[in-house]
Amino acid sequence: MDAAHDPGNEQTRATAGGDFAPVSLESSLLDENASLLQELDAARTALRAHEDRLALTLECAEAGLWDWDPIHDVLIWSPQMEGLYGVPAEAVRAYEDWRLCVHPDDIVRAEMERAAALRDRLPYDLEFRVLLPDGGVRWILSRGRGFYDEAGTLVRVMGITQDITRRKAAEAERAAEHARQRAQWESTPIASFLWQAAGDDFTLVEFNPAADRLSKGKAPEFLGRTATQVYPDRPDILDCFRTCLAQQGIVRLESEYQARGTGATRAMEFTFAYVAPDTVLLQAVDAT
Incomplete structure (x- = not known):
């Protein structure tokens, strides 16, 4: 027996023909270590790729x-x-x-x-x-x-x-713009009413101080009421609301109008302006 050969340092491995051939334990361990190193390297590569993706996302x-x-x-x-x-x-x-x-x-x-x-x-x-x-x-x-x-x-x-x-x-810029618009809304001398679409009708949701003055303080009574309720005998005004919303534009109407708040009849100029997405701004000017 060869002195360098140690049968105790061998294990067997099946061959393609079904026989068993001796394999050195050192060789087997080297193969296993190489496989583990490959797996470790692949894991490190995957980890680096994950870290790179995370860094890019951040x-x-x-x-x-x-x-x-x-x-x-x-x-x-x-x-x-x-x-x-x-x-x-x-x-x-x-x-x-x-x-x-x-x-x-x-x-x-x-x-x-x-x-x-x-x-x-x-x-x-x-x-x-x-x-x-x-x-x-x-x-x-x-x-x-x-x-x-x-x-x-x-x-x-x-x-x-x-x-x-x-x-x-x-956000600060939008807030400042809203404040400017609010200040303009409050200070304009033109009576202004905001009507929001509600099905085929419109509901009064807001008015400015000029509108309250024009109505002699009666405007708050109409908040939450519909255009049909406020203008029951004025189909032309209702048509202007609907046309304005449908065309998303501006509609003008000149007409005599008997104010429900005061009962006085005045020559009025009405402007209906679309405000996205579902509101009509009605401005009324006494042209008497």
Whole structure:
């Protein structure tokens, strides 16, 4: 027997012909290790691909991930958080570090809302401002939830943070535009009434101060009433409402009109203007 050959270091493997041939244990182990290494490499490749997709998703959404251990007060940020807060991740390692980044006018409200959600074991959405190192301000949306152990102790809080500065700016612009329109509505000297479509009829939903003056204070009595009820003997006015809505345009009518509020007959100029999606603005001018 060859001194280098050790029969105890062999196992058998079936051949294509059905026979069994000896195989070295070292060779078998090498094959198994190679297979495991291939699987590990494939898993690493898949993990890297997943991380790349996640990073791209967060970048496109202008978002970052965070993870806070409240027991040991350890805060971990994803790389995207640095861009959102304008500070390096190593500068924010604990709760107080994060707290100092939040606008002082927002921190108390944000903490109260989050504490209430964590107490009730609910997910939360917080909107607040952060102070940037260059003196700027950024609006942040922070969505998070708590994790609890079997005793009910809060052991982890995780979430995602997103830049909503553009959204907040758009909301502020819309609010300002609404305020301007409201001011114009309130201050215009032209009596104006808003009628909302209700089937084949229209319901009075709002009027401005000029309309109240024109009606001698009777306009509030007609709120919630239909055009058919307010103008029972004026099919021409009802037709103007319907034509305006159907054509989504402007209809004008010049006619004498006996005000239901005062009983006086006046020469009036009516303008019916479509307001999307289902409202007609009626403006009345006394042309007497």
